[in-house]
Amino acid sequence: MTVLVTGGAGYIGSHTCLELIAQGYDIVVTDNFCNSLPEAVNRLKTLSGTDFPFYRADVRDADAMDGIFKNHEIECVIHFAGLKAVGESVRLPLMYYGNNIASTVQLCEAMKRARVKKFIFSSSATVYNGDNDMPYTETSRVGDCANPYGRTKYMCEQILRDVSAAEKDWSVVLLRYFNPIGAHESGQIGEEPDGIPNNLMPYIAQTAVGRREYLPVFGADYETPDGTGVRDYIHVADLARGHVAAIRYCKQYTGCDEFNLGTGRGTSVLELVSAFEQATGVKIPYRIEARRPGDLPLYYAATDKAAKVLDWRAEKTIAQACADSWRWQSRNPNGYKA
Numbered sequence: 001m002t003v004l005v006t007g008g009a010g011y012i013g014s015h016t017c018l019e020l021i022a023q024g025y026d027i028v029v030t031d032n033f034c035n036s037l038p039e040a041v042n043r044l045k046t047l048s049g050t051d052f053p054f055y056r057a058d059v060r061d062a063d064a065m066d067g068i069f070k071n072h073e074i075e076c077v078i079h080f081a082g083l084k085a086v087g088e089s090v091r092l093p094l095m096y097y098g099n100n101i102a103s104t105v106q107l108c109e110a111m112k113r114a115r116v117k118k119f120i121f122s123s124s125a126t127v128y129n130g131d132n133d134m135p136y137t138e139t140s141r142v143g144d145c146a147n148p149y150g151r152t153k154y155m156c157e158q159i160l161r162d163v164s165a166a167e168k169d170w171s172v173v174l175l176r177y178f179n180p181i182g183a184h185e186s187g188q189i190g191e192e193p194d195g196i197p198n199n200l201m202p203y204i205a206q207t208a209v210g211r212r213e214y215l216p217v218f219g220a221d222y223e224t225p226d227g228t229g230v231r232d233y234i235h236v237a238d239l240a241r242g243h244v245a246a247i248r249y250c251k252q253y254t255g256c257d258e259f260n261l262g263t264g265r266g267t268s269v270l271e272l273v274s275a276f277e278q279a280t281g282v283k284i285p286y287r288i289e290a291r292r293p294g295d296l297p298l299y300y301a302a303t304d305k306a307a308k309v310l311d312w313r314a315e316k317t318i319a320q321a322c323a324d325s326w327r328w329q330s331r332n333p334n335g336y337k338a
């Protein structure tokens with residue numbers, strides 16, 4: 001089966017490309033490099049020993065997408081391409097709606113023209129309403145998102161539900177990722193945020209490598225065991241396997257279904273810092289600062305549905321994720337830049 005991966009040069013997309021190749025899928029990859037670099041694609045080709053077709057294109061470019069569908073017998077699309085920085089989405093909402101919503105709609109239209117009917121969408125735990133009880137299950141309340149980024153994911157989910165209701169032979173899978181961390185065990189590919197990292201693990205890793213002086217810990221007065229925020233951190237390699245499980249599911253299912261991809265366990269900021277120090281032997285200086293606006297104290301995933309229906313579970317530990325993040329960051333202190 002040939003799978004089109006949009007946003008395949010990015011953090012989660014690149015790891016999923018490697019897993020797809022390892023599992024015997026043919027891949028076609030597209031990315032416009034608005035948040036990634038061509039070097040990621042070079043490394044993917046070297047690591048996998050596969051010269052897969054790559055197109056530098058924007059998913060919103062209908063001609064480019066039609067060309068890709070014409071050139072290849074694509075059966076399934078995994079749509080990673082999108083913008084993901086929460087703070088930026090507050091400052092530049094139009095850019096977020098313009099990219100995340102339009103790319104999803106345009107991609108569905110191109111798929112319709114090419115009669116491709118399997119769609120796997122990168123959604124997020126941010127679609128859940130913060131007032132839900134823990135853990136978030138797939139039936140927990142969604143919507144009322146805290147920021148424009150979250151709203152784009154929520155809206156895309158609604159759009160895809162409507163599409164699947166109209167196109168009865170489509171199979172749409174919404175994968176709600178919790179907090180991806182870690183890197184490929186080779187240390188050759190990993191997460192390289194542009195500028196100052198928004199997310200915890202890249203901030204820790206950049207502090208460890210000396211690019212940041214200390215880690216700001218956003219709040220130590222939450223109602224959590226140690227006062228710091230709690231999240232469900234999942235190794236990106238486990239997340240990649242979740243996409244392969246979703247493709248298998250698409251083969252025998254039509255409609256629109258959603259799954260949490262998380263571990264079911266919560267880890268606090270200070271626990272992650274301590275796990276990183278233990279796994280790497282590197283001390284992480286940190287300072288307690290004010291809460292970050294819009295942050296929730298604690299959330300983690302219910303994982304039963306993915307286990308039962310997709311036969312998928314996260315397997316890697318936080319310690320492995322810390323060691324892998326460090327291997328990537330220490331061997332590539334400036335990411336993909338030389």
Ligand code: NAD
Pocket residue numbers: 006007008009010011012013030031032033034035036057058059060079080081082083084099103122123124125177178179180
């Ligand atoms: P990323 O920024 O590393 O990867 C996204 C890729 O898409 C980038 O390479 C970027 O250049 C490309 N891209 C963006 N808009 C495009 C467009 N219009 N046309 C072509 N390419 C385009 O992000 P990631 O962490 O790998 O996230 C992948 C997906 O998963 C995103 O949709 C994101 O919202 C979602 N997600 C991420 C997280 C997370 O914490 N990383 C959590 C939940 C959901």
Ligand code: UFG
Pocket residue numbers: 084086124125126177178179180198199200201203215216217218219228229230231269292295
């Ligand atoms: N944190 C710090 N210091 C930092 C960065 C983060 O203390 O420098 C804390 C946050 O306050 C929070 C925890 O670390 O308690 C995790 O924060 P992240 O920014 O790493 O992750 P979020 O849970 O805020 O959001 C991330 C992505 C979203 C995605 C969501 C899915 O940014 O895009 O996970 O759960 F949707």
